[in-house]
Amino acid sequence: MSVMKMTRGPLALGAASLALLLSGCGATTTTSTANPFVTTATLSGKLHGGNQPVVGATVSLYAVGTTGYGSAATLYAQTTTVAYGSFSFNQTAITGATGAPSSITSSYACPTGSTTNPDPQMYLIAKGGETQGTGNGNNSAAAFIIAIGKCSTAASANVDMNEVTSVATMAALQQYFNPVTESLGYASSTQSQQGYVNGLAAITNLADVTAGTAKTSVTLSATPTGSTNAVTVTATPEFNQVNLLANILAACVNTTSNTSTNCGTLFTNAVAPSASVTSQPSADYSSINATNEDVVQALYFMLTNPAAGGSASSMNALYALVNAQAPFQPYYTTAPTDWTVAISYASASTCTVSSGTTSTQKFLTGVNAPAIDAQGNVWAASVGTGGGLFEISPNGTPLTCALGATVKGTSPAAIDINGNVWVGSTVAANSSYNLYKWNSMNSALESTWPIGSTAVPSTLATDGNGNVFYATTGGVVGELVSAATSGAPVTAAQTLASLGSSRTFYFMQADASGNLWIPDVTASNPSSIFELFSSTNTSGSTYENGYETSTISSSNLYFPYGIAVGQNMVYSSNGAGSGSPGVSYRWSFITPDSSTHTASVTTSSVELGGNYSVRGVAVDGANNVWQANNNPGTGNWVTGTSTGIGYGLAEISAAGNAISATSASGTGAYGTNTGGFQKPSPFFSIGARGPAIDSTGNVWVGQNSASAANITEYIGAAVPVMTPLAAAAQSNLLGQKP
Structure with missing residues (x-):
């Protein structure tokens, strides 16, 4: 191109x-x-x-x-x-x-x-x-x-x-x-x-x-907005995996009848998903059976139930359909633990920015937590020492490379209801740490907002009312009121809560009512999530500037590293990664009470495989929860061997049932601590972080590193959502399809 x-x-x-x-x-x-x-x-x-x-x-x-x-x-x-x-x-x-x-x-x-x-x-x-x-x-x-x-x-x-x-x-x-x-x-x-x-x-x-072959790489080059030179991304x-799936289908296609042994093996082991976890929850698959099924239907079942219901025997039976003379080469030589298909986007290019301070950091380096805009473009603020605000199109073409070292070591990007992109910086300028508003429509830095001389921003969020929230390394939560509108916010930055200098905040999200949910991952107090809500109770000790704070603590919360808001539920995952599976791998389901601002916390009974050292969660359009794993196990639950391959993602339904792979026995070295959606390098060279879902159903995942220079996309694996999240909150469509 x-x-x-x-x-x-x-x-x-x-x-x-x-x-x-x-x-x-x-x-x-x-x-x-x-x-x-x-x-x-x-x-x-x-x-x-x-x-x-x-x-x-x-x-x-x-x-x-x-x-x-x-x-x-x-x-x-x-x-x-x-x-x-x-x-x-x-x-x-x-x-x-x-x-x-x-x-x-x-x-x-x-x-x-x-x-x-x-x-x-x-x-x-x-x-x-x-x-x-x-x-x-x-x-x-x-x-x-x-x-x-x-x-x-x-x-x-x-x-x-x-x-x-x-x-x-x-x-x-x-x-x-x-x-x-x-x-x-x-x-x-x-x-x-x-x-x-x-x-x-x-x-x-x-x-x-046109050729009918799987691509091994795609080169995407453009001069992105904010840069004076061209940037190349390699997809x-x-x-x-594409060839492996194709070979499994071909094993049935290249027989003379749908009643062949190969077709029977395919139809028996391509297990249909529960319709409730798909984009069509009322679907009824009962009319599809071995007498009338075809390979396109079987392929749909494999992709939407990518771990074959957690059955190692089904995964192995499907893999066994492929022989060394299979028509599509190369393919995986070991049975995978799932049928999902991924794309890695990486770049060796640097850009000279026209707005901000140029750095020598490569494009897409230090992407921890991507964010998706209304067109499906992917934005990321680099946490690397060189900084940078990056944007790629849905197919990976570079669209924006701006700000550079101006936003060095920045907090994750957040997109407001008008499509403006907000980032913070760990570098003080003009005697203050700042938030920066990038107007994506005008492709320019629109405004800079100081938040204080000691207020280093650690995470950002936007709500459905046009407000922008930030948390700092000093335990302060603040707000820019109506900041999504053009021009200056109605008021300057204001403090909503001072939760203690020992608090550590990396993720937060607003719900459809404008309440803000913030998990605390401080090692000394690893069991709290805060809810900030609009309040007129000015006499309360937890009240500041129109918001009151409720603290949710529970033994079911353990290092709640990540927060995601769905329909009538808030989700978190236990992310310490240093305890036993019974402590570290659980999902927490938080049921809020909108009138009392209390919540009950329960934990999924399923100890999902691969849920180790969680670094962020997301909710898709069927209220399924996706989590990124930073330090996953290396065992292959299908083969029962150690492979050194990491599990970047795990998924659970809104009902608390595993969608990712788990061991049939549920115990042992390759039991509950080693399932999940498994990808080899270059997809996760260090560890996964900060998943985001788009309106196609792709799951975009950053690397848990300040130096890794790539971002991973799981193709079509999730149920589509409305983007950005602020727009979903505004339309009350969090956890629902657009």
């Missing part, structure tokens, strides 16, 4: 990138003079099961549903693969077309006359066919899927539909897929559509959709 100056557009990036990468020499295009919005062209491709062409398969072109996650898609055209697995669709220009044709053929027209969805997102799904080129019959279990972008650009596509491109599509868009109807669909909200489009960009980071997808 050539170096370019980046501009912002809420829905343009994913679609434009996809159209560029999908186009190939097999596509022909003629502009229609009657209606220049639509072209007359050919959407072409080929269908492969492994390396074998699939002949006689039915290929269908659909418009993505728009009434909900996995909502009903609309069939536009249909054809059959011929020699060498080839197929094509003819796009015609019909002025005033409003939707799908009344009779389904291999030709289609984009609905230029539609007022509700004039340029729908499209995808292809192929089913059946002779999968070994032997003429020995139709394999009804063979199925493939690929998303191809907007209708107006679909005819520029020349695709290879195979298991790799199916894995890339399903991983990126799994939260939008309904396995019962096998349809892709998003909700009517702008952010749900945004999340879908951002997912398209992830597909092109995982696979070359390294987990290609071994």
Whole structure:
């Protein structure tokens, strides 16, 4: 990709990138003079099961549903693969077309006359066919899927539909897929559509959709805002995992019947998730069984229940379907503990900043706690000695590199309801420590706010009312009132609570009522979470400047390192990492009382694997809780051996049930202390910290280091959320889908 100056557009990036990468020499295009919005062209491709062409398969072109996650898609055209697995669709220009044709053929027209969805997102799904080129019959279990972008650009596509491109599509868009109807669909909200489009960009980071191969790396270069020079980010997808998943599917596809032994093994061991933890909690999978299941449905089950329900036998059975001559190379040579797919984003570039003090620190270095804006762009303030405010697009393209050493060793970034990005600095300027407001729309430093000569900021949060909160290393919690609005805040920084100089605050979050939740991880007092709430009780000893403090202490809280607000619940994880599994690995569920501002604290009965030295938690759109692990175990619960591979993430449902892997026995060296979502280097070279979830369902995780120069994305693994968190609080959508 050539170096370019980046501009912002809420829905343009994913679609434009996809159209560029999908186009190939097999596509022909003629502009229609009657209606220049639509072209007359050919959407072409080929269908492969492994390396074998699939002949006689039915290929269908659909418009993505728009009434909900996995909502009903609309069939536009249909054809059959011929020699060498080839197929094509003819796009015609019909002025005033409003939707799908009344009779389904291999030709289609984009609905230029539609007022509700004039340029729908499209995808292809192929089913059946002779999968070994032997003429020995139709394999009804063979199925493939690929998303191809907007209708107006679909005819520029020349695709290879195979298991790799199916894995890339399903991983990126799994939260939008309904396995019962096998349809892709998003909700009517702008952010749900945004999340879908951002997912398209992830597909092109995982696979070359024209060649049908997994990508080993992608180079993304641009001159980001705030920098005077170009920056390059290298995206390294987990290609071994993509190929492994593709090979497992191919083991079933490349048989002559859905009743083959390989297909039976796949369908038995690709265990469906509990619908309650997915984007479609009312789904009923009972209609899918061994007689009618296909590999696309099995792939969905593997990705949405990535540890096969914690069954080592199922994980091993699926891995055993792959042999040394498998069609997609290379793949993992040891059975993984989960089926999630990750991408690492790293950079060796430095930038000369036009606003702030330039440092020699590399782009994306010291990213501990990423934050997501309304467009799905990822922001991070570096905790490294060189400082810096960084932003990348949903596919990893560098967008902002600003401030540099001005925000040296900064606290995590926070995004307000208007999209402004706030950071603090551990470096005093003009006799004060400061908070800095970066206006992302104007791409400029808008204001600097002093908070005191001893008030070193340690964490930040924003609420749904436009207020910005900060905590300091001296145990002070303060506020900038209405700071999200343009110009100066209504008042200067004011103190809300003085909780003691021994307190240590690294994370905090506001709920939908504007209450602020702050966990204390001080070693001498490892069991407290504070709630700050608006109050008129001016006589109270814990009252300051309109807020009162409630202290929540419980034996169930032990180093509550991280806080996340969901629906009617606040979550924390015990993060000391030095005690026994029964002490250090638990989840705490805090049920607040909005009238008395007290809370009951309970602990999950499941001692999740990998929950060791927790460094941050997040809640997704189904109220599932995700935690980052800094010092995870190294045992592989599937193989029962030590691998030296860390477990970056673990997940639990709102009901307190493990979604991440756990040992079948629950004891021993490879028991409850070694499960979780496991990734090798370069994904977590030091340890994970500060997870954040976007509107696609990707989980972004920082490194627990001031020197590591990369950020990790788990593709589509979580249920989508509204971003930024302040906007979710404003709309009362914390812990819910947008």
